[in-house]
Amino acid sequence: MLGLAFSGGKDSLACWYLSRSQNPIVFWVNTGKAYPETLSIVEEVRDDRFVEVKVDREAQNESQGTPSDLVPMDWTEFGMSVGIKRPIKIQSSFSCCYANIAEPLMAAAKAHGVTHLIRGERFSENRKSTSKNGDLVFGITFLHPIEDWSEEQVLSFIKKERGSVPEHFAIKHSSLDCYDCTAFMEDSVDRVAWTKKAHPAFYEKYAERLNLVRQACAPSLKLLES
Numbered sequence: 746m747l748g749l750a751f752s753g754g755k756d757s758l759a760c761w762y763l764s765r766s767q768n769p770i771v772f773w774v775n776t777g778k779a780y781p782e783t784l785s786i787v788e789e790v791r792d793d794r795f796v797e798v799k800v801d802r803e804a805q806n807e808s809q810g811t812p813s814d815l816v817p818m819d820w821t822e823f824g825m826s827v828g829i830k831r832p833i834k835i836q837s838s839f840s841c842c843y844a845n846i847a848e849p850l851m852a853a854a855k856a857h858g859v860t861h862l863i864r865g866e867r868f869s870e871n872r873k874s875t876s877k878n879g880d881l882v883f884g885i886t887f888l889h890p891i892e893d894w895s896e897e898q899v900l901s902f903i904k905k906e907r908g909s910v911p912e913h914f915a916i917k918h919s920s921l922d923c924y925d926c927t928a929f930m931e932d933s934v935d936r937v938a939w940t941k942k943a944h945p946a947f948y949e950k951y952a953e954r955l956n957l958v959r960q961a962c963a964p965s966l967k968l969l970e971s
Contacts (some may be wrong), residue, residue, distance in 0.1 A: 748772055748859035748885075750850055751790065753783040754920030755910075756865025756891060759899045761790050762906040763890050764863050771795045772853050774846045776802040778923035780944065782913045798853045802845045802923065810834030812841035812928040813958045817965040833957045838928030846922060854885060863888045869895055871932055913939065925950045927958050 747769040751757045761771065773787055775797050806812070809822050813835050818824045820835040854862055866874050866889040876882055878889040891899060904910045913919060916936050918929075924940060924947035926933070941948040 746770070746858045747861050747863070748854045748857065749863040750854075750865070751787075752865070752920035752922065753779070753786040754865070754918070755896075755899050755903060755914045756867060757920065758786060758790075758907075759891055759894075759902050760863050760865045762902065768794060769863060770854075770857055770859065772798060772850050772857075774798045774800060774850050774922075776800055776845055776923050778802055778925060780913075780921040780924050780940075780947070782911065783921045786911065796853055796857065798849050800845050800849050802841075805844055806836075806841070808834075809840065809844070810836035811954050811958055811961075812836055812838045812926065813962065814838050814928060814930055815958075815962045815965070817961055820961040831961070833961055835958065835961045841928060851883060851885070855883070859885055861886045861888055863890060865889075865891060867891055867894055867896075867899070872929065913943075925954050927951065927954050 747764070747767055749757070749760060749764055749769040749771045751761060751771045751773045753773065771790055771792075771794060773795070777800070779787075810820070811833060814837075816835055816837050819828055820831045820833065822834055822836070825831060825834065862885050864874070864887055866876070866878075866887075876887050878887065878892050880887050894902075900910050900914060903914070911919075913921065916939055917932055918936055921936070924944065937948070937951065940951065
């Protein structure tokens with residue numbers, strides 16, 4: 746059984762155009778925080794083989810913390826269980842993405858009997874999975890058809906297939922899973938700037954969460970300066 750991990754970004758859309766003749770089951774994780782641009786792309790590919798995996802990212806963050814690239818241990822769920830309570834909780838960027846996107850998607854794929862899962866992984870990306878094309882992960886073989894493609898090749902292919910390239914695909918992380926994401930900040934500069942201009946209300950919510958992260962990290966950073 747063939748599946749496609751779909752985020753609504755440029756890489757997964759290119760994979761959809763490449764594989765649609767094979768009629769894969771398309772899995773998309775709805776965090777409840779997607780941008781309207783992402784939702785629009787999702788509607789372009791939604792059909793009777795489309796599986797929307799709904800997660801409660803809000804509740805997960807409430808329980809485990811706001812995602813951050815810097816994690817002060819005293820401000821984590823575990824840290825507070827053995828120490829004092831803090832006004833907010835912090836979790837790692839990777840933990841948040843795994844709990845709210847990667848794990849639910851893989852669980853849905855396994856539940857639908859998927860044996861091969863297409864993923865939009867590329868070697869040229871700054872952040873990429875350690876798995877390679879053909880790797881067997883938790884009983885599912887990963888297929889990475891655009892592994893050797895450049896970003897320019899991806900966008901050119903989408904334009905050829907679709908007739909136009911969505912404006913927001915110029916953003917590095919074009920999947921835009923969560924508008925208030927405070928993770929992977931080094932790779933999110935263009936996303937944040939674009940959000941501030943295109944979606945000021947979303948930016949305000951992002952800025953509020955980022956200020957909380959700053960408050961949590963400040964004491965640890967101050968200790969490093971001493």
